[in-house]
Amino acid sequence: MTDIRHCAIIGGGVIGGGWAARFLLAGLDVTVFDPHPEAERRLREMVALAGRAWAKLISAPLPPLGNLHFAVSLQEAVRHADLIQESAPEVESIKQTILAEIDRFAKPDALICSSTSGLLPTQITARMTHPERFTVAHPFNPVYLLPLVELCGGEKTSVETIARAKAFYAGIGMHPLHVRKEIDGFIADRLLEALWREALWLVHDGVATVEEVDDAIRFGAGMRWAFMGTFQVYRLAGGEAGMRHFMAQFGPTLKLPWTKLMDVPDFTDELVDLVAAQSDDQSGHWKFRDLEAKRDDCLIGIMRSLKTQDFGAGATLAGFEKVLRDRATDSDAEALRLYEGRVPAEWIDYNGHMTESRYLEIFGYTTDALLARIGMDDAMLAKGFSYYTVETHLRHLDEAKQGEAFVATTQLLKHDDKRLHVFHSLFHEDGRLLATAEQMLLHVDMKAHRAAPAAPEVLSILDGIAASHCTLPVPDGAGRSIGQR
Ligand SMILES: NC(=O)C1=CN([C@@H]2O[C@H](COP(=O)(O)OP(=O)(O)OC[C@H]3O[C@@H](n4cnc5c(N)ncnc54)[C@H](O)[C@@H]3O)[C@@H](O)[C@H]2O)C=CC1
């Protein structure tokens, strides 16, 4: 763990939102400045999406979520931050102004990073007084899932800054790649842009639709790129004779007019309309958030599978889970806070306090929140799978009055592929324990009307929660029956 605990994000769009989510999930506090009126809503939605993704991805105890705050000015956002992640629009003059302002208001020891996709660090830091503490930290969308972050310093960036940034990003589950030469586009976007150019030409020339271009990637090379990149893949394509044979055989084709390389198609209205219309044909039936969730689920599948191979991004994930396990102390582990609210007037009975059935109602909502947390979502229901509660032992311990606030927490006692044994606790806002409910749930195949093993992704989330909750003491009252002293 580094000394960085509080991060500021300037520009909370697609990338700033992704950073906010990754930082918060890693337990860091985050302050965001973005003048756009919709920025906070969009960013909070992204944090929710990322929380869902991490719950599915990571089988290790996560630290408590960091605190999220929206500042009304850049100065307010950066003044207490240990790290500032500039994620404003990709315009050199905007970045120069913002970085100069960050430099002016940040703490002297703050690390200043930019998410730029390809602008030169020396250029964008031209107006900073202390560019030695600056580095580009270029992420990939979705930032909360993809581990790569390219670090590229400018002429004045210090060696310590790069070392500090490397340690920080590695500590939040990323793979920092130091781009040692300052170049436009760094490494990854140079490659991505070459592919993007060729793709546009293929559509422009009527050779293929956007869908056909995507199919050419996703059913072939794209799958192997995910874990081997280009050089390792081509080494194997050279057969036993390896890279030398591959180069001898396919080197000459590079001279054939296969690619357009530096030619950029003009972004005429016709081309933009063509690409946009074909993209609508391909994906217009998807709601934006659903397509994001599908992308995330596919990435999670790839990363979890790579983890079993201890290879590429899977090895990074395994390393991060180890860090999380090592970092988790008994005091870090805590029951999940799943449901909170206030006692409404209609819940009050003739005794002047919350009536008994409402306790079970609250625990029912708590169970629903737990099921959502472990990935038992609408898609799972649509497939015909759910959890049913088969037993509850409810203890009424104290009373709550109208308007009083409460919070319900859950400790996972035990689980296997079909059973879920949980212990809910209901606390009054003043800290009094109001009630507990110990429940057994069964995973059910609703079409077959019988218990069935839960999906591996659900079980892996449960494994992650169990890894944390096994350090908690057995709650007082667990395993009790009526009349027992
Ligand atoms: N979208 C992508 O795929 C990737 C983008 N990047 C880089 O991340 C940076 C941000 O890009 P996106 O998030 O895609 O853009 P975006 O348009 O989604 O977000 C930019 C945000 O900056 C805010 N903003 C504008 N002026 C501001 C100011 N003066 N102060 C604070 N906030 C301001 C906007 O309101 C907006 O919410 C760019 O440098 C981009 O090159 C890096 C990797 C991938």
Ligand SMILES: C[N+](C)(C)CC(=O)CC(=O)[O-]
């Ligand atoms: C399009 N882009 C240049 C902003 C893309 C990136 O920088 C990285 C990514 O996520 O593809």
